Amino acid sequence: MTDSIIKQCLQKDYAGNHLDGLKSLWEDATWPSSKQEIWRYAKLQWLNEPWELVTRKETQEAYNVHLKQYDLSSNETDLVCIQGKFLPNSVDEISCFSHGHLDANHVRWSDDFFNQLGWLGLSDWANIEVAEGKHLDQQLHCMLDQENKWQNIKLTINVKKNAHLRLRINTISVHAVTNLSINVQVEAGGSCQIVSWASPQSKLLMDHNVDLKDRAEFRYDALNFEAAWCHERIYMTVGSHASAYLAGLLLPSSGQSDHKAIHAHHIAPAGQSMQKFYSVANGNGLAAFHGRAIVGHEAPKTDARQLARALMLSKACEVYSRPELEIDIDDVQCQHGSSIGELDTKALFYLRSRGIDLNEAKAMLIEGFIEEIVSDLDQAVQSWIRSRITIHEIGKV
Amino acid sequence: MFSVSNLHASVDDKKILKGIEIDVKPGEVHAIMGPNGSGKSTLANLVAGKYGYTLNEGSITFNGQDISDLEPEERACLGIFLAFQYPVAISGVNNMVFLQAALNSVRKARGELPLDAMDAIAFIKERMKLVEMKSDLLQRSLNTGFSGGEKKRNEILQMLVLEPKLAILDETDSGLDIDALKTVSDGVNHMRSPNRSFIIVTHYQRLLDHIKPDFVHVLKDGKIIKSGNYELALKLEKEGYGWLDQ
Ligand SMILES: Nc1ncnc2c1ncn2[C@@H]1O[C@H](COP(=O)(O)OP(=O)(O)OP(=O)(O)O)[C@@H](O)[C@H]1O
Numbered sequence: 248m249t250d251s252i253i254k255q256c257l258q259k260d261y262a263g264n265h266l267d268g269l270k271s272l273w274e275d276a277t278w279p280s281s282k283q284e285i286w287r288y289a290k291l292q293w294l295n296e297p298w299e300l301v302t303r304k305e306t307q308e309a310y311n312v313h314l315k316q317y318d319l320s321s322n323e324t325d326l327v328c329i330q331g332k333f334l335p336n337s338v339d340e341i342s343c344f345s346h347g348h349l350d351a352n353h354v355r356w357s358d359d360f361f362n363q364l365g366w367l368g369l370s371d372w373a374n375i376e377v378a379e380g381k382h383l384d385q386q387l388h389c390m391l392d393q394e395n396k397w398q399n400i401k402l403t404i405n406v407k408k409n410a411h412l413r414l415r416i417n418t419i420s421v422h423a424v425t426n427l428s429i430n431v432q433v434e435a436g437g438s439c440q441i442v443s444w445a446s447p448q449s450k451l452l453m454d455h456n457v458d459l460k461d462r463a464e465f466r467y468d469a470l471n472f473e474a475a476w477c478h479e480r481i482y483m484t485v486g487s488h489a490s491a492y493l494a495g496l497l498l499p500s501s502g503q504s505d506h507k508a509i510h511a512h513h514i515a516p517a518g519q520s521m522q523k524f525y526s527v528a529n530g531n532g533l534a535a536f537h538g539r540a541i542v543g544h545e546a547p548k549t550d551a552r553q554l555a556r557a558l559m560l561s562k563a564c565e566v567y568s569r570p571e572l573e574i575d576i577d578d579v580q581c582q583h584g585s586s587i588g589e590l591d592t593k594a595l596f597y598l599r600s601r602g603i604d605l606n607e608a609k610a611m612l613i614e615g616f617i618e619e620i621v622s623d624l625d626q627a628v629q630s631w632i633r634s635r636i637t638i639h640e641i642g643k644v
Numbered sequence: 645m646f647s648v649s650n651l652h653a654s655v656d657d658k659k660i661l662k663g664i665e666i667d668v669k670p671g672e673v674h675a676i677m678g679p680n681g682s683g684k685s686t687l688a689n690l691v692a693g694k695y696g697y698t699l700n701e702g703s704i705t706f707n708g709q710d711i712s713d714l715e716p717e718e719r720a721c722l723g724i725f726l727a728f729q730y731p732v733a734i735s736g737v738n739n740m741v742f743l744q745a746a747l748n749s750v751r752k753a754r755g756e757l758p759l760d761a762m763d764a765i766a767f768i769k770e771r772m773k774l775v776e777m778k779s780d781l782l783q784r785s786l787n788t789g790f791s792g793g794e795k796k797r798n799e800i801l802q803m804l805v806l807e808p809k810l811a812i813l814d815e816t817d818s819g820l821d822i823d824a825l826k827t828v829s830d831g832v833n834h835m836r837s838p839n840r841s842f843i844i845v846t847h848y849q850r851l852l853d854h855i856k857p858d859f860v861h862v863l864k865d866g867k868i869i870k871s872g873n874y875e876l877a878l879k880l881e882k883e884g885y886g887w888l889d890q
């Protein structure tokens with residue numbers, strides 16, 4: 248049932264306001280007041296059944312097995328949000344845990360299970376606060392290993408003045424739906440860098456709010472290309488002399504879809520924003536990018552750019568690309584580019600004329616295209632991300 | 645070893661080649677000259693297997709085999725190489741990775757074992773010296789941001805690496821400075837052997853000073869209207885193509 252709901256939502260409104268799509272479909276849900284809370288409280292019928300938590304120990308083992316499977320390493324300071332393995336028929340035993348061996352200076356961790364919501368889903372909250380002038384390197388693993396279940400994770404990130412945060416978020420939610428909402432605030436002179444990756448078969452609904460104060464720096468890499476589907480929205484305000492770099496790789500092949508809706512609002516002078524999203528769609532995969540940069544009259548000397556490029560490898564795939572600029576003022580630099588195309592036949596011929604066979608040549612071109620995003624990534628994740636991209640799978644027709 | 649006979653080809657119903665005859669024996673160097681738009685590159689591309697042309701009549705034979713239905717990579721693996729007039733730039737594809745992939749594809753076809761990365765690099769670097777190519781070009785994206793001359797050197801480097809049996813050079817000399825022309829020609833001469841043949845498309849006799857051809861053909865309006873030896877190139881250089889019409 249989840250699948251069909253989500254599918255309808257996606258079809259209804261691929262690039263824009265998915266929230267409204269969801270809202271209209273789950274009419275019997277009790278709607279909370281704030282917009283961000285909507286998804287987390289959505290009422291899902293299939294969860295309306297009793298549960299049992301299999302012991303914590305087993306789940307932790309599962310956690311390590313999972314990490315290993317994806318060649319991820321973990322250490323003591325990681326934030327871990329495990330939504331355990333549940334079996335029906337033991338409603339009394341319900342409890343959930345989240346744990347993190349945390350650096351107390353930086354992180355407050357709390358968890359809340361079911362709350363008054365009973366059958367609505369599993370929820371976790373985490374607050375990451377990086378104190379003034381401090382640096383923090385953090386990993387967050389969000390896990391739910393259960394078919395047709397739903398995890399809600401709300402992350403509040405507060406990077407204080409001149410503080411720096413590097414965060415890797417790994418969502419491992421095999422067959423389950425992860426609803427992740429991140430609220431980021433980067434104060435003056437601070438910087439925050441987030442890399443988001445999700446395991447194969449995961450299903451993601453993400454809704455992020457980013458608030459960048461003066462001279463704040465923000466970088467977000469959306470690398471959820473292995474997910475079954477990913478529906479991601481970012482709303483960002485860019486302060487004076489702040490800079491934001493949002494990049495992503497969308498590689499949907501058959502049965503997969505990946506959507507990005509981004510809203511970069513420049514609200515003060517001399518901010519910079521870049522949205523760079525590359526897609527490769529195959530089979531009946533669907534990639535959609537709807538990027539928007541809004542430059543108000545209060546934001547002269549803004550530099551806002553968008554670059555959306557897409558490769559379509561099959562007849563049945565769908566790619567939507569809509570970079571938009573809304574500019575109320577003259578003294579700004581704005582650029583947007585969008586290209587959608589097939590593999591360049593001249594380039595293919597060139598490679599083949601050197602003896603490289605058709606499939607290999609295609610793979611090289613796809614890899615070259617993707618490399619424009621990958622080679623820009625933080626060194627720490629580059630080679631790992633490369634290992635997650637199986638070009639020959641992507642290029643299979 | 646290579647022959648084109650009665651070759652007629654068109655693009656979108658526009659006839660471009662109208663009965664080409666060429667016969668190249670092992671070790672020979674043939675030059676093809678001719679006015680702009682006469683069909684020289686079309687012929688070269690057709691031999692290399694580029695799509696988009698309709699072969700209306702005639703045949704292309706290589707070592708006794710009709711190759712006109714083969715895929716481009718199959719032709720390359722048989723030992724046919726075309727140095728392009730306008731090499732394509734492919735961003736994101738590393739030049740070194742490309743050269744290695746090409747080398748190992750061709751080696752495989754020749755029944756040789758693939759070279760591992762270390763050996764391949766050594767092999768390629770050795771040949772780079774012959775064309776005096778700057779080594780940083782190996783680490784860049786294929787032809788991306790290369791100067792005109794650098795692209796042409798890169799073509800010749802590929803030829804040196806792949807060691808084809810038939811090399812077609814389409815205006816490799818244009819865009820090269822005087823010294824580079826000499827270097828590149830030396831690279832080509834280094835490759836000359838009794839069982840390797842060349843077809844050199846050029847507008848200028850200067851290249852032919854360095855690489856002495858056995859035959860010179862004039863291609864005009866899709867046909868070879870005159871064949872001769874090196875003397876013909878000299879005469880064309882002096883008098884142009886006009887006298888051929890009389
Ligand atoms: N794909 C194509 N579509 C349309 N016309 C083409 C195409 N390819 C070649 N032609 C035409 O065929 C003719 C021969 O072109 P070709 O490139 O073979 O000439 P060339 O002899 O190599 O000229 P140059 O000396 O300028 O390089 C030209 O008139 C050209 O415009």
Ligand SMILES: [Mg+2]
Nearest residue numbers: 684685686729
């Ligand atoms: Mg030409």
